[in-house]
Amino acid sequence: MSVYDLVVRGGSVASTEGVFPMDVAIRGEHIVALGQDLPQGTREIDAKGRLVMPGGVDAHCHIEQLSGGGIMNADTFESATRAAAFGGTTTTISFAAQHRGDRLRRVVERYTALAERGALTDFAFHLWISDPTPETLVEDLPALIDAGHRSIKIFMTYENVRLLDEQVLDVMAVARQHGALVCAHAENHGMIKWMADRLVSRGYVAPKFHPVSHPRGSEAEAFERLIRFSELLDQPIVLFHVSTAEGAAIVRRARGEGIKVFAETCPQYLFMTADDTDRPGLEGAKWMCSPPPRTVRDQNALWRALDLGDLQILSSDHAPYRYDETGKLSAGPGSTFKQIANGLPGLETRLPLMFDAMVSRGMSTIEKFVEITATAPAKIYGLHPRKGAIVVGGDADIAIWDPNREVTLTDEAMHDNSGYTPFAGRTIRGWPEIVLRRGSVIVSDGAIHAKPGSGKIQLRDCADSMKPSGTPSPEFDPQTNFGAHLA
Amino acid sequence: MSVYDLVVRGGSVASTEGVFPMDVAIRGEHIVALGQDLPQGTREIDAKGRLVMPGGVDAHCHIEQLSGGGIMNADTFESATRAAAFGGTTTTISFAAQHRGDRLRRVVERYTALAERGALTDFAFHLWISDPTPETLVEDLPALIDAGHRSIKIFMTYENVRLLDEQVLDVMAVARQHGALVCAHAENHGMIKWMADRLVSRGYVAPKFHPVSHPRGSEAEAFERLIRFSELLDQPIVLFHVSTAEGAAIVRRARGEGIKVFAETCPQYLFMTADDTDRPGLEGAKWMCSPPPRTVRDQNALWRALDLGDLQILSSDHAPYRYDETGKLSAGPGSTFKQIANGLPGLETRLPLMFDAMVSRGMSTIEKFVEITATAPAKIYGLHPRKGAIVVGGDADIAIWDPNREVTLTDEAMHDNSGYTPFAGRTIRGWPEIVLRRGSVIVSDGAIHAKPGSGKIQLRDCADSMKPSGTPSPEFDPQTNFGAHLA
């Protein structure tokens, strides 16, 4: 009997450091050896001519969840993670979304139950806090963080879920004490509300006015604000879905000052612009998300920011709504842009879109692709080295890509429930053909081989990025970051 | 009979451009000629060996007004403008302070009546908006701006007076349409509230914790925010009382980007530090103001920012409270810093402090002194050339200084009603000896010669700084400043 249950043989194994021709040996759920000419495994997968890459980690997706606006998104854990798996992603971090009045610990139990029933991939949750009552802050949140839910999502806009500044600080203080990251949808609420109200009142109601209602400055402003809070409390943050050149520049500047800020962008900000919403009737609704995609200049700035490491994470922000009365059109055919649910499907297309651009079209490297789509999110969110890399001792989450396969995206070919993809018609070169999750093949030959509920929750120890610094930072002074002592 | 009612003869006349030995001829209330060897006037003032300077314009002072916290300040218009006049200031801009529930037009009527009864100097008002109801925004504010009240004050902090972001935008939109500047107390409310609550709850209650409760970042944050609003609406703003190096740097950056931002600082930020509040018992309360003075590094940065023109205005932010139960100690001897009224007297000492530093001690020039204390505020607020400069056609508001007179400041020598000066003990070189207001001597020989109520209101045409730009700015685009089109 072989010492290895499975050997992926003859492929080129990609990591953030390089691409190495070697075999990958798996025992049970784990990678146990990497090497040349490894002994025969009980099973073998021939990876000649293929890229052997870590399964993707999608650290920002909405699954089986009510939006801030109260619309149920189109996916169950089963449909969402099916789409993820077909796209080469083996771990998702979606939201345990507390709406006002919800008891946070019940929220987590409910989402855990949903995921344990449906998920095909492994999963974790960001704790979405919209009701920071004493019960939430003193009882539930500390316990949940300590139990391994080490990331929190807060909103600075959206009427029903947003927190006031002092509430943001309250949440950040608990995060600091217990060791959790704070992730934010950071846009200025007042600017968006003021613009949206004025636009609608003057008859500017089509989807193409949605981008206008989110001025670029609303992102920059909220970034600056949250960064000041981070500085005050010496608490790391993640800025979600950076959409503007200014936003990326602010992140760069803050990191340069030693402030603990991480940042993410998404394919829609690299491949779409505001003009995508400018279509007849309400059709533009399919391309509506928040923040909106901006301009080609912003795309270029975001690419550079990824290259420079100013942005570390590439997520999908998968937020699927059908283009019908259950989703985008829930307010009817006369909807103004304010009444249309924001969000795009993206779990399945995230990796192919990025591979095509970064590797096939030469805008970047395989190493960077692995880094931003798998290794860096795993590290930042405390999943590494279990997830996000092909390393000895890590989970055998592997996507085997044919770098030359060409696929033209169509609405019909997608496996999630939103019914469309904003990237329909685009031809992609490079596609994941075989996907392993903890040593099991879950995708091959265009079919799923995993059972709903076979995904496992990923509780997290305190990752480096979340560690409360044991000592005051060197520049500590009473006027700058005394908040860290009060947290 | 002479063609001139009064000639100030033989002095050195200072302006932003230089110091010129010449006579100043006055007819009625106005300056009508400047020259060498002007004809004899009906009256003459000998100014040999003296500096003849424009009367100061103090564009930020609280007079006969209820604070945001509900404490009446110590001065009447009579006592405040008496102090101003002794200090060489001939025009004040104080606040017509709307508290919630107040009808704005009544507020202006009330303050106008108070000033017309008491003022010794000329005066104007900033419209302080804390209740931007439709009545305020649609009826009163436009009418008042059109009538010549062309500056508005808003607060981003202080529970009872602060505006939410969308309200700030509403006020700015009206200002843009009708041509008024928007001045702001810009600090982040949530940070201050969170810090103050935590400090007090942990027993950090002494006055010296007041500066700690206003983190430096709370200023920087609010500056960034308001600047984004200014950009969105293409509406000029004035940032009051810049206290930090970061704040000054943000102003510089924004101006460099073409955003219409003006800024002010005050003597307390140039001559005091946070340590001034660290005194036995509640004594430190006398040095408490908001934002708090910071560090020597900040002082240096503010001096440089004045020199560079990043800060244009030097005001007093005179906010007088007696160190007794009517003022600072209204909450009793066990007050926490949160319960102590913020503010310092400063109308009288503003010009001598600045002259002593800038001219006598050589930190700057006479030209710059005239600019930041008189000409620039007059220009920015629409009072120039009537006020703020010794020019033909302008009001004969003149302060004749002995540049060599030395005065040691004492509590007793002050002419306002606060009962103390935070600068007691400091020796000043250079002092205004004779003060003219519209051609009349109102101070000489250490005595006041004007009647209460002899000051006149200064209504203002639309100054350059306030002009709504007739056309979209050149960089206009739908994602950046479309708000200007909706205003």
Place this chain on the structure above:
Amino acid sequence: MSVYDLVVRGGSVASTEGVFPMDVAIRGEHIVALGQDLPQGTREIDAKGRLVMPGGVDAHCHIEQLSGGGIMNADTFESATRAAAFGGTTTTISFAAQHRGDRLRRVVERYTALAERGALTDFAFHLWISDPTPETLVEDLPALIDAGHRSIKIFMTYENVRLLDEQVLDVMAVARQHGALVCAHAENHGMIKWMADRLVSRGYVAPKFHPVSHPRGSEAEAFERLIRFSELLDQPIVLFHVSTAEGAAIVRRARGEGIKVFAETCPQYLFMTADDTDRPGLEGAKWMCSPPPRTVRDQNALWRALDLGDLQILSSDHAPYRYDETGKLSAGPGSTFKQIANGLPGLETRLPLMFDAMVSRGMSTIEKFVEITATAPAKIYGLHPRKGAIVVGGDADIAIWDPNREVTLTDEAMHDNSGYTPFAGRTIRGWPEIVLRRGSVIVSDGAIHAKPGSGKIQLRDCADSMKPSGTPSPEFDPQTNFGAHLA
């Protein structure tokens, strides 16, 4: 007999502070009074409906001088200052140009003699140093500075005149000791030489490759370098003819750091682009100057930099060469761009071009026009308040403009000897009609009324901008600016 020799009556007098309706009274060569309804003068000029402005100060022009490349420029002092006077300029600062081997004091004597024979306007010299021998540095330069020649010109490029870095420092050290400004043509020699050589060797020889041979970075680089020298020695500098957005940004940054840097731009950088050199044959030579004009984006950046005060001075850099074998075509009809003399005529058109843009077309204000074309150069170079402003005690150098007169520029109408203007065909609104120099009318009714040689040399005391600081700057430290102690 009147107390006044001449009264300019009823005009609107412009200064950096505003425009005031008042009369200007002149006695002898000086302004002695400004006022309403001044007494009758012996002579009167009716200025109703006219703008009464200080005569322009053109602080950068080449007159009757051999270029760095050895071509004599087309103008004598008579022809150059005739053009200046027609364009409203009453003071020029041209160069006393030392070529290698020249004795500096003889150079100054020679240029003084030339100017005293020909000049119609008043004049001063920048000491152009291309041979910093001990004789120059120890004997001549100190004596000349002390005698009132308080500005020095150095070149960082042009083979025959440029200084090496250590020579630049030697010159700056003498300037610091004796109180002179150092002005620079700051471009990186190596980059230009390398580019020009490669371009020509590959056959890129047309005038349109001249701009390519001066990469934008060559300006930025040399600015950074000279600014470091300024910091090292604590010595003020003037960066001549800023042409790029990057250059302007570098100046802004350095000023923000407290480095004593002043900067100039010229009409060609505001109104022309590199494309102007792209014409058939050698025709483009007429638009060739160094540095070359750049792009519309640069024009916009320079306008903003003027507005912000980052650039203080607007000069012509008048450098006239005829488009024939005496000038531009001295190397014959087969010249490469390297063989064509660089430079444009501009003394006459400088003020009308700027007035038209700033005032008539509303890009700026009259106050700013006066500042950058007259008052600021006078102040920075030590000519104020004698020159550059209409002030009591100053020289009566006045240009009376008809703000509504329209003039279309033509080659034929110009009064200098270059034979063309690069702005031919452009229609200007606003033109100087009467020009006074020290109380004498030198231009009226389209004719010159001054004699060659009637212009006077303007020796200068140590102006503020040139004062060596008596004390080490506050940030003094051995690793940053110890050079100031060694100077």
Place this chain on the structure above:
Amino acid sequence: MSVYDLVVRGGSVASTEGVFPMDVAIRGEHIVALGQDLPQGTREIDAKGRLVMPGGVDAHCHIEQLSGGGIMNADTFESATRAAAFGGTTTTISFAAQHRGDRLRRVVERYTALAERGALTDFAFHLWISDPTPETLVEDLPALIDAGHRSIKIFMTYENVRLLDEQVLDVMAVARQHGALVCAHAENHGMIKWMADRLVSRGYVAPKFHPVSHPRGSEAEAFERLIRFSELLDQPIVLFHVSTAEGAAIVRRARGEGIKVFAETCPQYLFMTADDTDRPGLEGAKWMCSPPPRTVRDQNALWRALDLGDLQILSSDHAPYRYDETGKLSAGPGSTFKQIANGLPGLETRLPLMFDAMVSRGMSTIEKFVEITATAPAKIYGLHPRKGAIVVGGDADIAIWDPNREVTLTDEAMHDNSGYTPFAGRTIRGWPEIVLRRGSVIVSDGAIHAKPGSGKIQLRDCADSMKPSGTPSPEFDPQTNFGAHLA
């Protein structure tokens, strides 16, 4: 017989991605497997409780070489690489130093012969160009680059070796065409020369004036200049030995603009300051190097820059001179600082100093230590994945560290020939005990087990960092980077 020649068993293997408990299997000179419980090797090394790290790559050291000033340094290849090996370094890149008049290809032959006779570690060369004659540029340099010498060193200062700007561009153009990096000693020659001459002429001759003679701005200036050249030619550069906060900031800004600049610092800039040269007599000479160490503020800035990735490489700049008449004191006991050879020994202490600070004292992480001392230099200089990482297929260059061993540095314990260490007396925690080079143990039990000359030359393919970009960069324009087309 085993499939593996050697297994390093039971250690914790460190990479830039993490620390993994696993075995390392070696066949011949290469690593062939990484895994848990690998089969028995022919030989085994027990690494329990040990860190198994890639052998260090020291990319900047002077070995058996004449200095710019003409002093032979103290080490042979044997002595230098012996010290390197004891310190955990297995690859050196030293200089093939062309002095003026030398034929470059002969220089490379000579240094290759010296290294092949003496080296214990593997080695490569930077081509040091001080005589860019046509022969050098057209014949030798292209051939040598093509043969695998893919990095060039140029000097911007030091009289005997420095290049003029146009020569730097010539060298960079060849580098671009053939695919080599250009590394630079970037300091402004004129500033240093001017300062040194003035200091000496005024009697400031002690070693402590050496830092004064290299103003901080001389580094900043030269960085800016070389970065402009890099931009002009689209050619990657490496800035050696960054010493100042400003220098690091300039690198960050340039990288943010997309300019291809890499940068290095050295232990002396992280652990020493200018004050180290302030000792009695000439003793300070032992701490003299160029650029000089600066201040604690600079140290902090450099640490942050390493953390941010603005600086990628940590080298020793080993430049050993004995403190006697053969080295530091070659000009005798009355030497001025100008006459004392610059440089410090550092090959042996580089890794222990950095490990102690980064890992033992917690200033950073093991991952970062591996990155800056081994993986990043190997990648940037084209040695990866052969060198710089423990990866399957790579050379088995491994240092096995005891993380807890404490060693106090002494002059006597050092293995190079300089006779001292500037860090004597410092106690280090963490030390390399066993060192493998291509699978052979070269250090164990405190002894060397390799023969002189057993090190092998490392020729290099074109690494990513050196690849000439096949296409003009996206922002290509005739005024910015046309030089790339002329190269």
